[in-house]
Amino acid sequence: MTSFRDFNEFYPVYLQAHQTPACRRLHFIGSSLVLGIVLYAIIYNDWWSLLLAPFAGYGCAWIGHFVFEKNRPVTFGHPLYSFMGDWVMYWQMLTGRIAF
Template sequence: MSRFASFREFYPYYLGEHRNPVCRRLHFAGSTLVLLAVLLALLARDWRWLLLAPVAGYGFAWVGHFLFERNRPATFRHPLYSLMGDWVLYWQVLTGEQKL
């Protein structure tokens, strides 16, 4: 059972778990690679590129959490909200609302 009633309630917690700038940068890099893998899969019409997406996305993020943030990724307890948080943070970095 989640202790968060909504994503709006979860997101401040998510940001608190991503205070370290290196962790944020690794998340951003991994998310960018996910987008590139999806784009390559579409352009090359080769679904095998999609195998790179979870490796890049989670790999970079988990390195950030375990080595720099020194916490347990929220993905383990709140997978959907965590995934949503990754993309909201990504967009906010692109638009300048959040800093890397």
């Protein structure tokens, strides 16, 4: 397992693991579902619904990796940096810096 000094060193490796548009789109869908679930939980005071968030987020992302990218998700080796990378990539896709 490769070690990284910080997130800035990790993020280019993270992006290399997300080269196919289908994988990135599934990450975007999963992250959007997570945001929707969190919003739902807050609005309806339904904290049990938060149990769905990991399945929505990771489920979509892992389908993207195993089916389209054909690689092992980096979250297995670097869970915190990978979580951070998901949200940075989400923002960059949302703002047009990274293509869907």
